[in-house]
Amino acid sequence: MNRLLRDGLALVLGALTMLSLPPWGLWPLGPVGIGLWLRFCNRGARRWRDRLEVAVAFWLGAYLLGLFWMTELTVPGWIAAVPVETLIMALPLSLVPASGRWRALGVPAALVLGEAVRWQVPFGGVPMSNLALGQVSGPWLGTAVLAGPLGVIALVGVGAVIVERLCAREWCAVSWPAVAAIAAPIAALAWPATTVDATVTAAVVQAGGELGTNVDTPQRSVRLRHLDTTNAWQGSTDLMVWSESSTSADGPLEASDNLAELEALAGWRDTVLIANFYERAVDAERFRNATVAINPETGLADRYDKSHLVPFGEYVPLRSVVEPFADLSLISREAIAGDGPGVLATSLGDIAVVTSYEVYFSELVRDGVQAGGRIVANPTLASSYSTSVVPSQSLASARLRAVETGRWVLQASTTGYSAVVSPDGEVTHRSELREATVLAGEVELRSGNTPALALGSWPLIVAAAVVLAWCVSTARKRRTRAEG
Known part of the structure; x- marks a missing residue:
């Protein structure tokens, strides 16, 4: 796929992913949009700058639509916010290896870190149009009791990995992400009520x-x-x-x-x-x-x-x-x-x-x-x-x-x-x-208390940072061995 077509597809898939959000509420498009982007735009992009480019294209498409509501308050604010939010989400995803066993953990970790940062900066954060909002009509809403909205976002990433591997016909590689996607809501249902x-x-x-x-x-x-x-x-x-x-x-x-x-x-x-x-x-x-x-x-x-x-x-x-x-x-x-x-x-x-x-x-x-x-x-x-x-x-x-x-x-x-x-x-x-x-x-x-109340967001943020750092480290070691 040539570069222009690849980036154009990423832009469209970003906008498609935002249709998971209310008021549209097409919740499957959250994991499906990201999963298709992983398979057809991101996979195989060996150079970091190529992964960054397709990630920027994806989130640019997402936030041009997802943050358009801002134009009713301030058009200059929308124009300024879209590239900032795009870069915040694109940078962690660009660090996920283009292949390898750690990719399946790296994708959810990158989504968690990106959303965690954009909920804090700039100007105290812009948590509107986040990926968790798109799942309130889906099966992962209940998992918020365990790990809050970032836990729901991690499951969107897991779902995206499943979609990517199904599209690549890697049937055996779907097993453990599928177990995680199913086990999390079951565990949430089993948790005692307040x-x-x-x-x-x-x-x-x-x-x-x-x-x-x-x-x-x-x-x-x-x-x-x-x-x-x-x-x-x-x-x-x-x-x-x-x-x-x-x-x-x-x-x-x-x-x-x-x-x-x-x-x-x-x-x-x-x-x-x-x-x-x-x-x-x-x-x-x-x-x-x-x-x-x-x-x-x-x-x-x-x-x-x-x-x-x-x-x-x-x-x-x-x-x-x-x-x-x-x-x-x-x-x-x-x-x-x-x-x-x-x-x-x-x-x-x-x-x-x-x-x-x-x-x-x-x-x-x-x-x-x-x-x-x-x-x-x-x-x-x-x-x-x-x-x-x-x-x-x-x-x-x-x-x-x-x-x-x-x-x-x-x-x-x-x-x-x-x-x-x-x-x-x-x-x-x-x-x-x-x-x-x-x-x-x-x-x-x-x-x-619920687990989400007792623990807050930081344990998941730290775990995501560790996973993403490990992904970067193992990818670098693999590249060094290949060059040596």
């Missing part, structure tokens, strides 16, 4: 509205839609979750009329209310994204200020450099980051909380649960986007977080998707986009 401490009724409020609206949408109208939707609902609940930016405060929220209004609502409803404030700082140039817990008897109980901010959404990295080339009027104020684990003390016990984009970061949810959270609340907001891509990926992330932690997840989005997710990743209730609705049902307050 402990049920209590059962309560929970409600998630979606205020509704149009998609594709910007941050200048009047805060008052959003608050009133939440109030109208809540007041129109005739049910009763122990816990109610409102969405991100469901209300606001001009100054410290503790002294705001809107907080007093919510305290009265929680008392009238006899419910613990989780709501999110857009709290303007004293200087009026900045703001905090604060989630509060309000007890029905005592009022404000706790607050959590969002700690992991959205680059080009809640702040602009290198603003002075970017401003001459982009319209930053939609991000006129910069957010102030909070700190500490996301956990709220309430009369129902501790509730882990992650705000919006934070649901993509498994370690943030882990911190809140390990700090005592027995259920996870995720107030979020995706109305800036006109399509279902970001809402559906946020829901997929909630499903992964539920499985990893063994906790119920309550996701409240202003315009959708809002959902109630069980600890096995099943979506028990889900809204439609744009609608005003209340989702309610029984959920469990749980305690106890």
Whole structure:
């Protein structure tokens, strides 16, 4: 295959792999797309620069499609992010030998390392459009309880090796990857569930509205839609979750009329209310994204200020450099980051909380649960986007977080998707986009650890680094012997 055709095929296969992600959800295309690339573009590429070239072509195709949602926030950001994310994923794959027994371990290890790095850099990481999201409708979702999203990604790599070897008709070489791909979900099913401490009724409020609206949408109208939707609902609940930016405060929220209004609502409803404030700082140039817990008897109980901010959404990295080339009027104020684990003390016990984009970061949810959270609340907001891509990926992330932690997840989005997710990743209730609705049902307050909670991501990252280093070392020794 000539070079141009090979790179063109890699580009197409990268885009095809991204169709495994929500909203498309064609989960087999994750391992199939990478496996076809391994067989027809990567295999036999003896020189490192050739492997790097085809890896760059593959991930360029992947992220041109997979990150296209960014154009609704910032086209320059998308243009800058695509090559950066491409190189982060391509470099580890370029180190995997073109042949040899260690290749089957090297591919999953390279995918794990690449995704682990892109979840941290640049600007704190971009974990959206990751390979684990594409598997929430497949058989490997449950394995997140054992090793989190990186474990799911490792299995995508194992599946890709199976596809490569089947295409090469290497029937005997398929055996051990197939055993791993089958054994992992069986082991996950056999793992004991977390402990049920209590059962309560929970409600998630979606205020509704149009998609594709910007941050200048009047805060008052959003608050009133939440109030109208809540007041129109005739049910009763122990816990109610409102969405991100469901209300606001001009100054410290503790002294705001809107907080007093919510305290009265929680008392009238006899419910613990989780709501999110857009709290303007004293200087009026900045703001905090604060989630509060309000007890029905005592009022404000706790607050959590969002700690992991959205680059080009809640702040602009290198603003002075970017401003001459982009319209930053939609991000006129910069957010102030909070700190500490996301956990709220309430009369129902501790509730882990992650705000919006934070649901993509498994370690943030882990911190809140390990700090005592027995259920996870995720107030979020995706109305800036006109399509279902970001809402559906946020829901997929909630499903992964539920499985990893063994906790119920309550996701409240202003315009959708809002959902109630069980600890096995099943979506028990889900809204439609744009609608005003209340989702309610029984959920469990749980305690106890899962392997993913107890160990976190680092053991798998270290193991992947060791495997990839071994691959490089053995390939170098083999090449030295051949030249000698």
